[in-house]
Amino acid sequence: MKKKIAFALLLVMVFFGCKQKNQTYSKKESKGDLAVIAEGEKLSTQQCALCHNSETAADQRVGPTIAEIKKAYRSSNTTETDFVKAVQTWVEKLDPSISKMPKAVEKYKLMPKGAYTNDDVAKIAKYWFRSDTEAKKQEAPKTPEEKGIAIALGTKKVLGKNLMGTIQKKGTDAALKFCNLKALHLTDSMATKFGATITRVSDKARNPKNKADSTALEIIAAYKSNLAEGKKLEAVVQDKGTEYQFYYPITTNSMCLQCHGVPSKNVKPVVLKNLKALYPADKALGYDVNQLRGIWNITFPK
Ligand code: HEC
Numbered sequence: 481m482k483k484k485i486a487f488a489l490l491l492v493m494v495f496f497g498c499k500q501k502n503q504t505y506s507k508k509e510s511k512g513d514l515a516v517i518a519e520g521e522k523l524s525t526q527q528c529a530l531c532h533n534s535e536t537a538a539d540q541r542v543g544p545t546i547a548e549i550k551k552a553y554r555s556s557n558t559t560e561t562d563f564v565k566a567v568q569t570w571v572e573k574l575d576p577s578i579s580k581m582p583k584a585v586e587k588y589k590l591m592p593k594g595a596y597t598n599d600d601v602a603k604i605a606k607y608w609f610r611s612d613t614e615a616k617k618q619e620a621p622k623t624p625e626e627k628g629i630a631i632a633l634g635t636k637k638v639l640g641k642n643l644m645g646t647i648q649k650k651g652t653d654a655a656l657k658f659c660n661l662k663a664l665h666l667t668d669s670m671a672t673k674f675g676a677t678i679t680r681v682s683d684k685a686r687n688p689k690n691k692a693d694s695t696a697l698e699i700i701a702a703y704k705s706n707l708a709e710g711k712k713l714e715a716v717v718q719d720k721g722t723e724y725q726f727y728y729p730i731t732t733n734s735m736c737l738q739c740h741g742v743p744s745k746n747v748k749p750v751v752l753k754n755l756k757a758l759y760p761a762d763k764a765l766g767y768d769v770n771q772l773r774g775i776w777n778i779t780f781p782k
């Protein structure tokens with residue numbers, strides 16, 4: 481069975497492998513490994529590069545670069561397995577007493593906790609171990625737009641993962657509090673690291689604290705008409721002097737409907753009852769998939 485899967489994967493890689501760009505790995509890699517490493521590269525960009533990229537000017541970095549981490553974690557006789565294990569242990573424990581980079585802890589403060597899975601970290605570490613991470617400069621967020629998108633998508637990912645995981649393990653009802661941004665540690669830590677304020681607002685808010693102001697309402701209206709016309713929804717960046725104000729769309733997928741869908745159709749009675757109790761002024765029901773649920777409203781300093 482395993483062999484079959486491996487073979488199928490190999491075939492897929494043979495057919496599609498040539499499409500992968502920017503690869504600087506040695507020729508020894510098997511095709512299956514390449515798939516894992518490509519995945520690791522993507523995950524690294526999404527989950528770690530925001531703090532560990534080398535593109536940010538040295539005096540503005542919020543963490544050591546991947547190359548600096550590699551230097552501390554990899555000597556000439558470190559095997560890939562050792563390296564992966566060490567990175568996993570670090571991300572799991574975040575304990576200064578096992579730090580291999582005490583100077584970085586001093587300089588940047590301890591790495592904040594995020595919702596990383598062991599599996600993802602293994603893929604990321606494999607990618608770090610094998611690739612020439614310094615040669616790949618194009619990934620770091622550079623423009624304010626890219627930075628805003630990185631913060632929004634990073635937060636969205638953690639939010640989605642928490643919602644999904646809790647819904648699967650404990651049911652929709654128990655997951656209610658996980659759609660509250662404040663329940664997410666990563667949001668706090670990103671906010672601290674980047675001096676960013678991360679909020680979501682809506683024209684039909686569930687929590688009255690998330691009501692859109694007049695600027696946000698205008699942007700929401702524009703997104704809605706673009707969505708109806710099938711146009712791409714672009715980020716909106718406003719220059720506010722010392723900081724940027726960033727807006728980005730939040731659209732629904734089928735998972736959202738368990739708590740934001742049509743009451744008689746998608747939302748279970750017990751969930752509805754608890755929503756009513758928690759949010760008496762709830763306007764965030766009646767949605768279908770691929771509709772505009774609200775927008776990210778993120779501010780960060782220049
Ligand atoms: C919000 C910022 C942030 C994110 C996101 C982040 N890190 Fe870090 N990381 C840091 C900072 C700051 C340090 C340096 C201080 C320290 O070592 O704790 C660090 C240090 C490290 C170290 C060296 C630890 C030591 O002291 O020995 C490793 C390994 C590491 N990070 C892995 C990762 C991986 C893997 C990811 C993605 C899954 C990641 N980091 C995401 C901020 C971050």
Ligand code: HEC
Pocket residue numbers: 640643652653655656657659660661680681682684685686687688690730731732733735736737738739740764773774775
């Ligand atoms: C398990 C139930 C649940 C699911 C599933 C869920 N939400 Fe929510 N959502 C809530 C609750 C509860 C709030 C109010 C959070 C608060 O108090 O800040 C909320 C608030 C929001 C807000 C902030 C604006 C407002 O109405 O207060 C947005 C935007 C949002 N959800 C989008 C989504 C999207 C997009 C999805 C699917 C990817 C989703 N939600 C899935 C329960 C859920």
